[in-house]
Amino acid sequence: MKKFLFGASTAAAAMAATVALADQPVNWQLGFQEAATPIMEQIRWFEQYTLWFIVPITLFVSALLVWVIIRYRASANPVPSRTSHNTLIEVIWTVGPVVILLALAVPSFQLLTAQYNPDEEPTMTIKATGMQWYWDYEYQADTEEEGTVNFSSIMLREGDRAGLGRENLAEYPRLLAVDNDIVVPVDTTVRLLVTSGDVIHAFAMPSFGVKVDAVPGRLNETWFRATREGLFYGQCSELCGKDHAFMPIAIRVVSQELYDSWRAAAAENLGNANRELMAALEGNQEVADAGN
Known part of the structure; x- marks a missing residue:
């Protein structure tokens, strides 16, 4: 049933012909990245x-x-x-x-x-826990039907690209891409709770204007509302040890329909949910490229 719902939402999203782009640093960049919030x-x-x-x-x-x-x-x-x-x-x-x-x-x-102070009450909450040297994420279940989604996000290893379907270096750049992205719906106010399980880290997402310290024993709160779909990259911005430079952050913003399908599937099997989401987004890209 969930696969049927995911397929239906995929077809609807493909008809909308949205194109997911990746926001990331570029060579010789002098200014800020383009705003997404x-x-x-x-x-x-x-x-x-x-x-x-x-x-x-x-x-x-x-x-x-x-x-x-x-x-x-x-x-x-x-x-x-x-x-x-x-x-x-x-x-x-x-x-x-x-x-x-x-x-x-x-x-x-x-x-x-x-x-x-967000201008509206957040409709979903994500907890980010910095670890040496990766991030743990927990999606708060707002209803009993949603279920809890927990996963770790580690920098993508070059040898894992083919298996995860992330061989496109333009979309999944070296040292910035991860194995599991944060997935959120577009035009949705998200509460972000940030803490640490060992030393001080910092959760930074330049396109979102978000930068908050992750301090052991303390829960810091911020929020964001992405206004366009795409894949956005950030990094830990607090010197946290020898692998500080290898602790990227990736947030994928998708339509509400795709997010709902991903969330339902991720509660049972995160790997399958990610593969189905990527297949849906690739279908959107093909439709857009065809000019439909």
Whole structure:
């Protein structure tokens, strides 16, 4: 019955012709990754907003330093001024920075508040536990019918690519791909509980604007709502030991129909659920490429 439901949802999703893309770092990237959540959109806006202050101030201070060096060098100014103060200048360099800091502080506090206060009640909860050097995930069962889903997510080994159907390096890059992705539905507010089973780790997903420490004995909470489907990569961002660099995070965002089918199947057999989900997504890609 579950296979029938999964097949039906696969066909419906294929008709929608959605294409799952992978968001990951690129060579020579200078800016943030493309936003996949409302919070990351605000972070990207705030970064661009601050540049309108940072760039003019940097250029002004640099020009002022050059002017002072040239104008008041010893050869051009053998008798230095003995001026001790200037009231107008002191007012300007006191009031000016205060105004600038206020202009930065107000949107900064608004963004900080939004990061910890979702605009709607989360509809699902995932617990992420950092371990040396992998992640354990637990899906909280909201109803008795859902069942609990628990699994470990380990960096994909090169020898395991063929067996897991993850040979496409563009979608499953070296050192970022994992054997088991977190799967969540699109346009759904997800509560993320983060902790650690040994040392301090950090759960970071750049496209989501999420970065939270995983501390032993402490449960930190954050949230996200992905607004587009795809496969998104992050990493542990706290130095946690010799294999810190080999502790990636992968979140796959899919349609609600595909997620419901995956969740039902994953409660019984995670491997089969992942294979069926990937087959469904590959079918979507083929339909999209055909122009249907």
